[in-house]
Amino acid sequence: MSDKDDLAALAALGATGSTRGQSGKADRRQTNLDPTSNPQVPGARPAEPRGLSPLDILSLPPAQRELVNWLARKKQARFGEIQQALAQDPEQVQRTLSVLQEAGYVHQVLLDGDIYYSVVFRAKVSRAGRGLGQDIWNLIEPDNVSFLEPTPLFHGLPRSQIQAIADRLEERHYTRNQVILWQGDTAEYLYLIKQGIVEITRLCPDGHAEYLAYLKPGDMIGEVSLITGTSCTATVTAVSRVHLLLIKRQDFDDLLAHYSSAAVELARTLGQRLASTTAKLSRRAVETHLCVLVGAQRGAGCTTLGAATALALAQMTQGQTVYTEYPAPDPLPVLLSLAREAGVYHHPGGYDVRISREAPGWPSNVRATLVLDQLRDGYANIVVGLSEGIGEKSAYLLEQADQVILVTGPDQASWGCAGELSAKLKAMLRPDRSSLFTVVNRAGQPGEVTGDHTGSSLPPGGAGHVEFDIPFLASLPSPTEQRLDNLPEPLAQVAQALADRLGRTQQIGIYIPTTLNVNQSADTQASLEKTLAFMGQLFGGATSNLAQGIWSSQAAELVSESITIVKSYVTQYDLDRHLPAVIEYVESLKDELKQETMALEVNQKLMLI
Numbered sequence: 001m002s003d004k005d006d007l008a009a010l011a012a013l014g015a016t017g018s019t020r021g022q023s024g025k026a027d028r029r030q031t032n033l034d035p036t037s038n039p040q041v042p043g044a045r046p047a048e049p050r051g052l053s054p055l056d057i058l059s060l061p062p063a064q065r066e067l068v069n070w071l072a073r074k075k076q077a078r079f080g081e082i083q084q085a086l087a088q089d090p091e092q093v094q095r096t097l098s099v100l101q102e103a104g105y106v107h108q109v110l111l112d113g114d115i116y117y118s119v120v121f122r123a124k125v126s127r128a129g130r131g132l133g134q135d136i137w138n139l140i141e142p143d144n145v146s147f148l149e150p151t152p153l154f155h156g157l158p159r160s161q162i163q164a165i166a167d168r169l170e171e172r173h174y175t176r177n178q179v180i181l182w183q184g185d186t187a188e189y190l191y192l193i194k195q196g197i198v199e200i201t202r203l204c205p206d207g208h209a210e211y212l213a214y215l216k217p218g219d220m221i222g223e224v225s226l227i228t229g230t231s232c233t234a235t236v237t238a239v240s241r242v243h244l245l246l247i248k249r250q251d252f253d254d255l256l257a258h259y260s261s262a263a264v265e266l267a268r269t270l271g272q273r274l275a276s277t278t279a280k281l282s283r284r285a286v287e288t289h290l291c292v293l294v295g296a297q298r299g300a301g302c303t304t305l306g307a308a309t310a311l312a313l314a315q316m317t318q319g320q321t322v323y324t325e326y327p328a329p330d331p332l333p334v335l336l337s338l339a340r341e342a343g344v345y346h347h348p349g350g351y352d353v354r355i356s357r358e359a360p361g362w363p364s365n366v367r368a369t370l371v372l373d374q375l376r377d378g379y380a381n382i383v384v385g386l387s388e389g390i391g392e393k394s395a396y397l398l399e400q401a402d403q404v405i406l407v408t409g410p411d412q413a414s415w416g417c418a419g420e421l422s423a424k425l426k427a428m429l430r431p432d433r434s435s436l437f438t439v440v441n442r443a444g445q446p447g448e449v450t451g452d453h454t455g456s457s458l459p460p461g462g463a464g465h466v467e468f469d470i471p472f473l474a475s476l477p478s479p480t481e482q483r484l485d486n487l488p489e490p491l492a493q494v495a496q497a498l499a500d501r502l503g504r505t506q507q508i509g510i511y512i513p514t515t516l517n518v519n520q521s522a523d524t525q526a527s528l529e530k531t532l533a534f535m536g537q538l539f540g541g542a543t544s545n546l547a548q549g550i551w552s553s554q555a556a557e558l559v560s561e562s563i564t565i566v567k568s569y570v571t572q573y574d575l576d577r578h579l580p581a582v583i584e585y586v587e588s589l590k591d592e593l594k595q596e597t598m599a600l601e602v603n604q605k606l607m608l609i
Helices: 003-016 054-059 062-072 081-088 088-102 134-140 145-150 159-167 223-229 248-260 261-282 304-319 331-336 364-379 395-400 412-428 491-502 525-539 573-592
Strands: 105-111 114-119 172-175 179-181 189-195 198-203 209-215 235-238 244-246 289-295 321-326 343-346 352-355 383-385 404-410 436-439 468-470 506-512 543-553 557-570 599-602 605-608
Touching: 003 244, 003 468, 054 062, 062 081, 062 088, 062 105, 062 114, 081 088, 081 114, 081 304, 081 468, 088 105, 105 179, 105 235, 145 159, 145 189, 145 244, 145 304, 189 599, 198 364, 209 235, 223 261, 244 248, 248 261, 304 321, 304 404, 321 364, 364 383, 364 395, 383 404, 395 412, 395 573, 404 412, 404 491, 412 436, 436 491, 468 491, 468 506, 506 525, 506 573, 525 573, 557 599, 573 599
Parallel strands: 289 383, 289 404, 321 352, 321 383, 404 436, 436 468
Antiparallel strands: 105 114, 172 244, 179 235, 189 244, 198 209, 198 235, 343 352, 506 557, 506 599, 543 557, 599 605
16 A cells, blocks of 8 residues: 555544544554454444544555555445455455454444445544533533432432442443444443433344334433343434443342332333334234254265255145355255256245355445345244364354254264263253254264264263264265155154244143042042143143142142153243133143142243142
């Protein structure tokens, strides 16, 4: 890059002036940023952007200086325009932009569903020079304690506690149309709007942004993600210049733990947000289920098992089913002898294979939300193989999954990797939402002689409990010819079992006694069979097991008897839909069996009818 180009960038710096308010603190920071040594941290938000100074531009590495010099001449530019101007590989441009964003030298703005990038130049905002007296200034921009005191979340807290919180606040400023939080991000702070207006939208696969709400000074951002630990479901954008106060997670937790008034106000706010969002978002007519496969290492067999599971889902549910791999679907075109361009292949087995390419320029977590939204619009059953394992790009999909399948080989290396992955997955998944299964695939692994591993014991110290074990399969039909009825029986059985359990993360059970009138032994086999049939018809299947119980009765004090538990694994949708019918059935059975009470279990929580 020539000195002339650097001078042009410096001229743009002088002409542009302040694009972002600053606290006025002089901070020393690293300017020689290397894209290969400073990767973007998953889930982290950039620090308060301080902007570029002339010395910063001169000390940047060549790739970053070239990008800044070009972008400084523009008010803002799309990713594709930057790539075309620099004539570089998209991934290289993305890496350079990510590092500049982390340093606060470049920021993103969102306009009509498109991302634009612009250079942030350093400036200083001061109360002096505005021509306003201190009293008037305090009305326009109060100090942080005066701002927090009337805020509903802090109303009722002693001033000393508010001062302690204010002393620990971080402050950030955003310019108009700049993105504060992307959908798919995980909030690490509670954001309080001190000045400005923000817009809450949901980015859609077709490129438009669906409006949800506007928030104003005194409102909160990120509270749901902070409480639940889940990703943000919407994108937050500055409509005007915005000044935010940030409360760290630990300080927020301490606030809720020690002050009930703050917890009550938070609950009230969440209830209002939920009611408003529910009214704006249209409900899906068809329930969707997401199955995600993760390989302990390359060649574990995720594609084979994923395609077989899609086959089983399409046949067993008669619902629209799709299989894809994310983020890179490279193996699919080769396996199916298809063109590498994006598109949909209609498999003769009754499901679709989707080959899609990511659009560069979008943050990786946003790409995952758009991919999943697009699939949910057209399919009831979604099966996704993670081609690059667990990482930032896959976190959102794993969080949304109804079922996660960890596929591993039986060898020592694969089994050890499976143990590490299993621990990570258990930490990421919610047991009440997602089921985790481990499948051992005994096909030969890369680097070893392919042979029949059936019957060989698994090495110690791996993934722990194994739900399914697929023996060595000498041959498989070609991918384009596979049907559920021509797959080898062991593979077909595992695929059918996984398809049957997809989404069934809830449990419901009815306790059938073996006594009448509290303490008179009786044959209740007919009631047991009727209950099995009732639960099977409602939920697609039911099992029973015998248990011994002791309970207290007003008529006969302690009573000991054998109890049969009829249990079904169900989806949340079916549980919500059929729970009233189950309660009504249990009430009728209670009268029929002349019981004081009957026991009903929902997700391992016992209730008496």
